[in-house]
Every structure is written in structure tokens, then in C-alpha cells.
Amino acid sequence: MRVPADYHMHTPLCRHAAGEPIEYAAQAVKLGFDEIGFSDHSPMPQDDFDDWRMRDADLDLYVEKVRHAQRAFPNLTIKLALEVDYLPGQEQWIRHLTARHPWDYLIGSVHYVSDSWAIDNPLMLSTWKSRDPFEVWTAYFERLTLAAESGLFDIIGHTDLCKRFCFYPTQDCAALYDRFLEAAGRHGVAIEINTAGLRKDCREIYPSPAILERAAKHGVRITFGSDAHAPAEVGLNFAEAVALARSNGYTHCCRFTQRRCQTVPI
Numbered sequence: 011m012r013v014p015a016d017y018h019m020h021t022p023l024c025r026h027a028a029g030e031p032i033e034y035a036a037q038a039v040k041l042g043f044d045e046i047g048f049s050d051h052s053p054m055p056q057d058d059f060d061d062w063r064m065r066d067a068d069l070d071l072y073v074e075k076v077r078h079a080q081r082a083f084p085n086l087t088i089k090l091a092l093e094v095d096y097l098p099g100q101e102q103w104i105r106h107l108t109a110r111h112p113w114d115y116l117i118g119s120v121h122y123v124s125d126s127w128a129i130d131n132p133l134m135l136s137t138w139k140s141r142d143p144f145e146v147w148t149a150y151f152e153r154l155t156l157a158a159e160s161g162l163f164d165i166i167g168h169t170d171l172c173k174r175f176c177f178y179p180t181q182d183c184a185a186l187y188d189r190f191l192e193a194a195g196r197h198g199v200a201i202e203i204n205t206a207g208l209r210k211d212c213r214e215i216y217p218s219p220a221i222l223e224r225a226a227k228h229g230v231r232i233t234f235g236s237d238a239h240a241p242a243e244v245g246l247n248f249a250e251a252v253a254l255a256r257s258n259g260y261t262h263c264c265r266f267t268q269r270r271c272q273t274v275p276i
């Protein structure tokens with residue numbers, strides 16, 4: 011069995027990950043991967059927006075670190091990518107980032123449901139306690155839908171990140187999921203099966219089986235990602251991720267080169 015490419019891994023430039031790209035690549039080779047992709051947190055227009063992403067001045071260094079890994083591991087395909095925060099109003103900035111290097115793909119992720127609250131930030135956990143989960147999930151999926159419709163991204167990251175700390179709504183969220191997935195299907199944007207959820211409080215892959223089942227019905231394509239923030243996390247729980255995809259009828263996943271998608275069997 012071919013291991014699907016791990017398309018979601020970080021570098022120390024985002025200030026909360028450990029290990030150089032060559033160490034992630036060495037681990038991937040050890041595990042039998044033939045393709046991986048780096049997708050570190052992209053800079054914001056203001057470096058002080060938060061403290062868990064690369065600074066604008068480090069973008070070229072990031073690209074150089076990935077190129078270094080490509081040279082060091084010529085038999086491993088290493089894609090150059092970014093995980094870009096989607097915030098409404100930042101489309102121009104994202105286009106500017108897109109033009110600066112020849113990215114293989116861009117992952118659009120929603121971490122912020124407002125300019126000041128990243129819902130997955132443990133330091134902001136108390137904010138959840140004063141909010142209605144359904145209201146937050148609604149805002150989260152509305153932004154995810156806008157991200158899918160923006161035409162800026164190839165892949166949407168961790169599509170139910172809002173479950174990370176287990177603040178689950180009691181209401182039915184199917185309509186929120188369907189609106190997003192219909193947009194992703196219509197715009198040809200893939201979603202990732204991200205195993206980092208297994209390492210968080212929610213103890214579940216992003217997205218949930220309920221979302222992935224609906225994604226398959228909407229014809230939404232998939233990629234796989236460990237969201238590794240350390241070399242030891244590369245490819246973690248991929249067997250489980252592949253089993254989840256297969257059980258929902260998926261037979262193929264996407265690989266990207268210079269933002270062009272090719273589907274390969276899983």
C-alpha cells in the first residue's frame with residue numbers, strides 16, 4: 011500500500027514547532043513516504059498580529075529551508091506550501107503572499123472567528139466558556155465557506171477545528187456542514203483529513219466521520235495531513251486516516267504541483 015502524502019507540517023519559524031525540515035524529511039523517508047509537503051503558518055500583514063506564525067521577513071528563509079530539504083532528499087518529493095489563515099478582508103494580502111513564491115498548494119485554515127479570538131488557542135480557552143458553542147460553530151463554518159468560495163486555496167485545513175476543546179453544540183450542525191461542503195465541491199477545493207485532532211482533547215480526526223460522509227456525497231476531494239509540529243509527528247495515525255477515508259467511499263486523494271491537482275489511488 012502506498013502511503014498518502016503528508017501535506018501538513020510546520021517548521022520552527024512559526025515559533026511553536028520544533029525540528030528543521032530536513033529532520034521531518036528524514037522521518038518521512040524512514041516511514042516509507044514518497045511525498046510530503048511543508049505548510050507552515052504564513053505571515054500576517056502585521057508581525058504582531060499574534061505570536062504563533064512566521065514573521066514576514068522569514069518567508070524567504072522558510073522557502074530556503076524547504077529547498078534545502080529538497081536537495082538533501084532527492085528521492086523524496088517535497089512540496090512547498092503554506093497554511094494561510096483566512097480572515098475576511100485579507101484577500102488582497104493572501105494574493106500578495108501567493109505571488110511571492112511558486113507554491114505547490116495553499117491550505118486555507120480558519121483559526122480566528124473574529125480578529126482577536128483563535129478558537130484553538132489554549133491561552134484563549136476561557137473565551138469558549140462565555141460563548142454559546144452553536145454560535146461559535148456557526149461563525150466558524152461561515153468563514154470556512156467563505157474560504158472555500160474565495161478561490162484563494164487548494165485545500166481547506168482541519169475542517170472542524172471548532173471541536174478541539176470539546177465545546178459541542180446541542181443543535182444539529184448538518185446544515186452548516188452542507189453549506190460549506192457544497193461550496194468546496196462547487197469550487198473544486200479539497201479538504202484535508204488531519205490526524206492532529208487525535209492528539210487534542212477531542213481525540214478525533216478532523217473532520218468527524220459525519221462530515222466526511224457528507225463530503226463524499228458532495229464530491230469533495232481529500233488530502234492527508236499530520237499537522238506535525240515535530241519530526242516525530244510526521245505521518246502519525248495515517249493508517250487510521252486512510253481507513254476513515256475508505257470507509258466513506260474514497261478511493262483517491264489529491265497531490266498538488268504548482269497548484270495543479272492530480273488524483274492518485276489511496
Ligand SMILES: [Zn+2]
Nearest residue numbers: 093119167168
Ligand atoms: Zn491550523
Ligand SMILES: [Zn+2]
Nearest residue numbers: 018020093237
Ligand atoms: Zn497546521
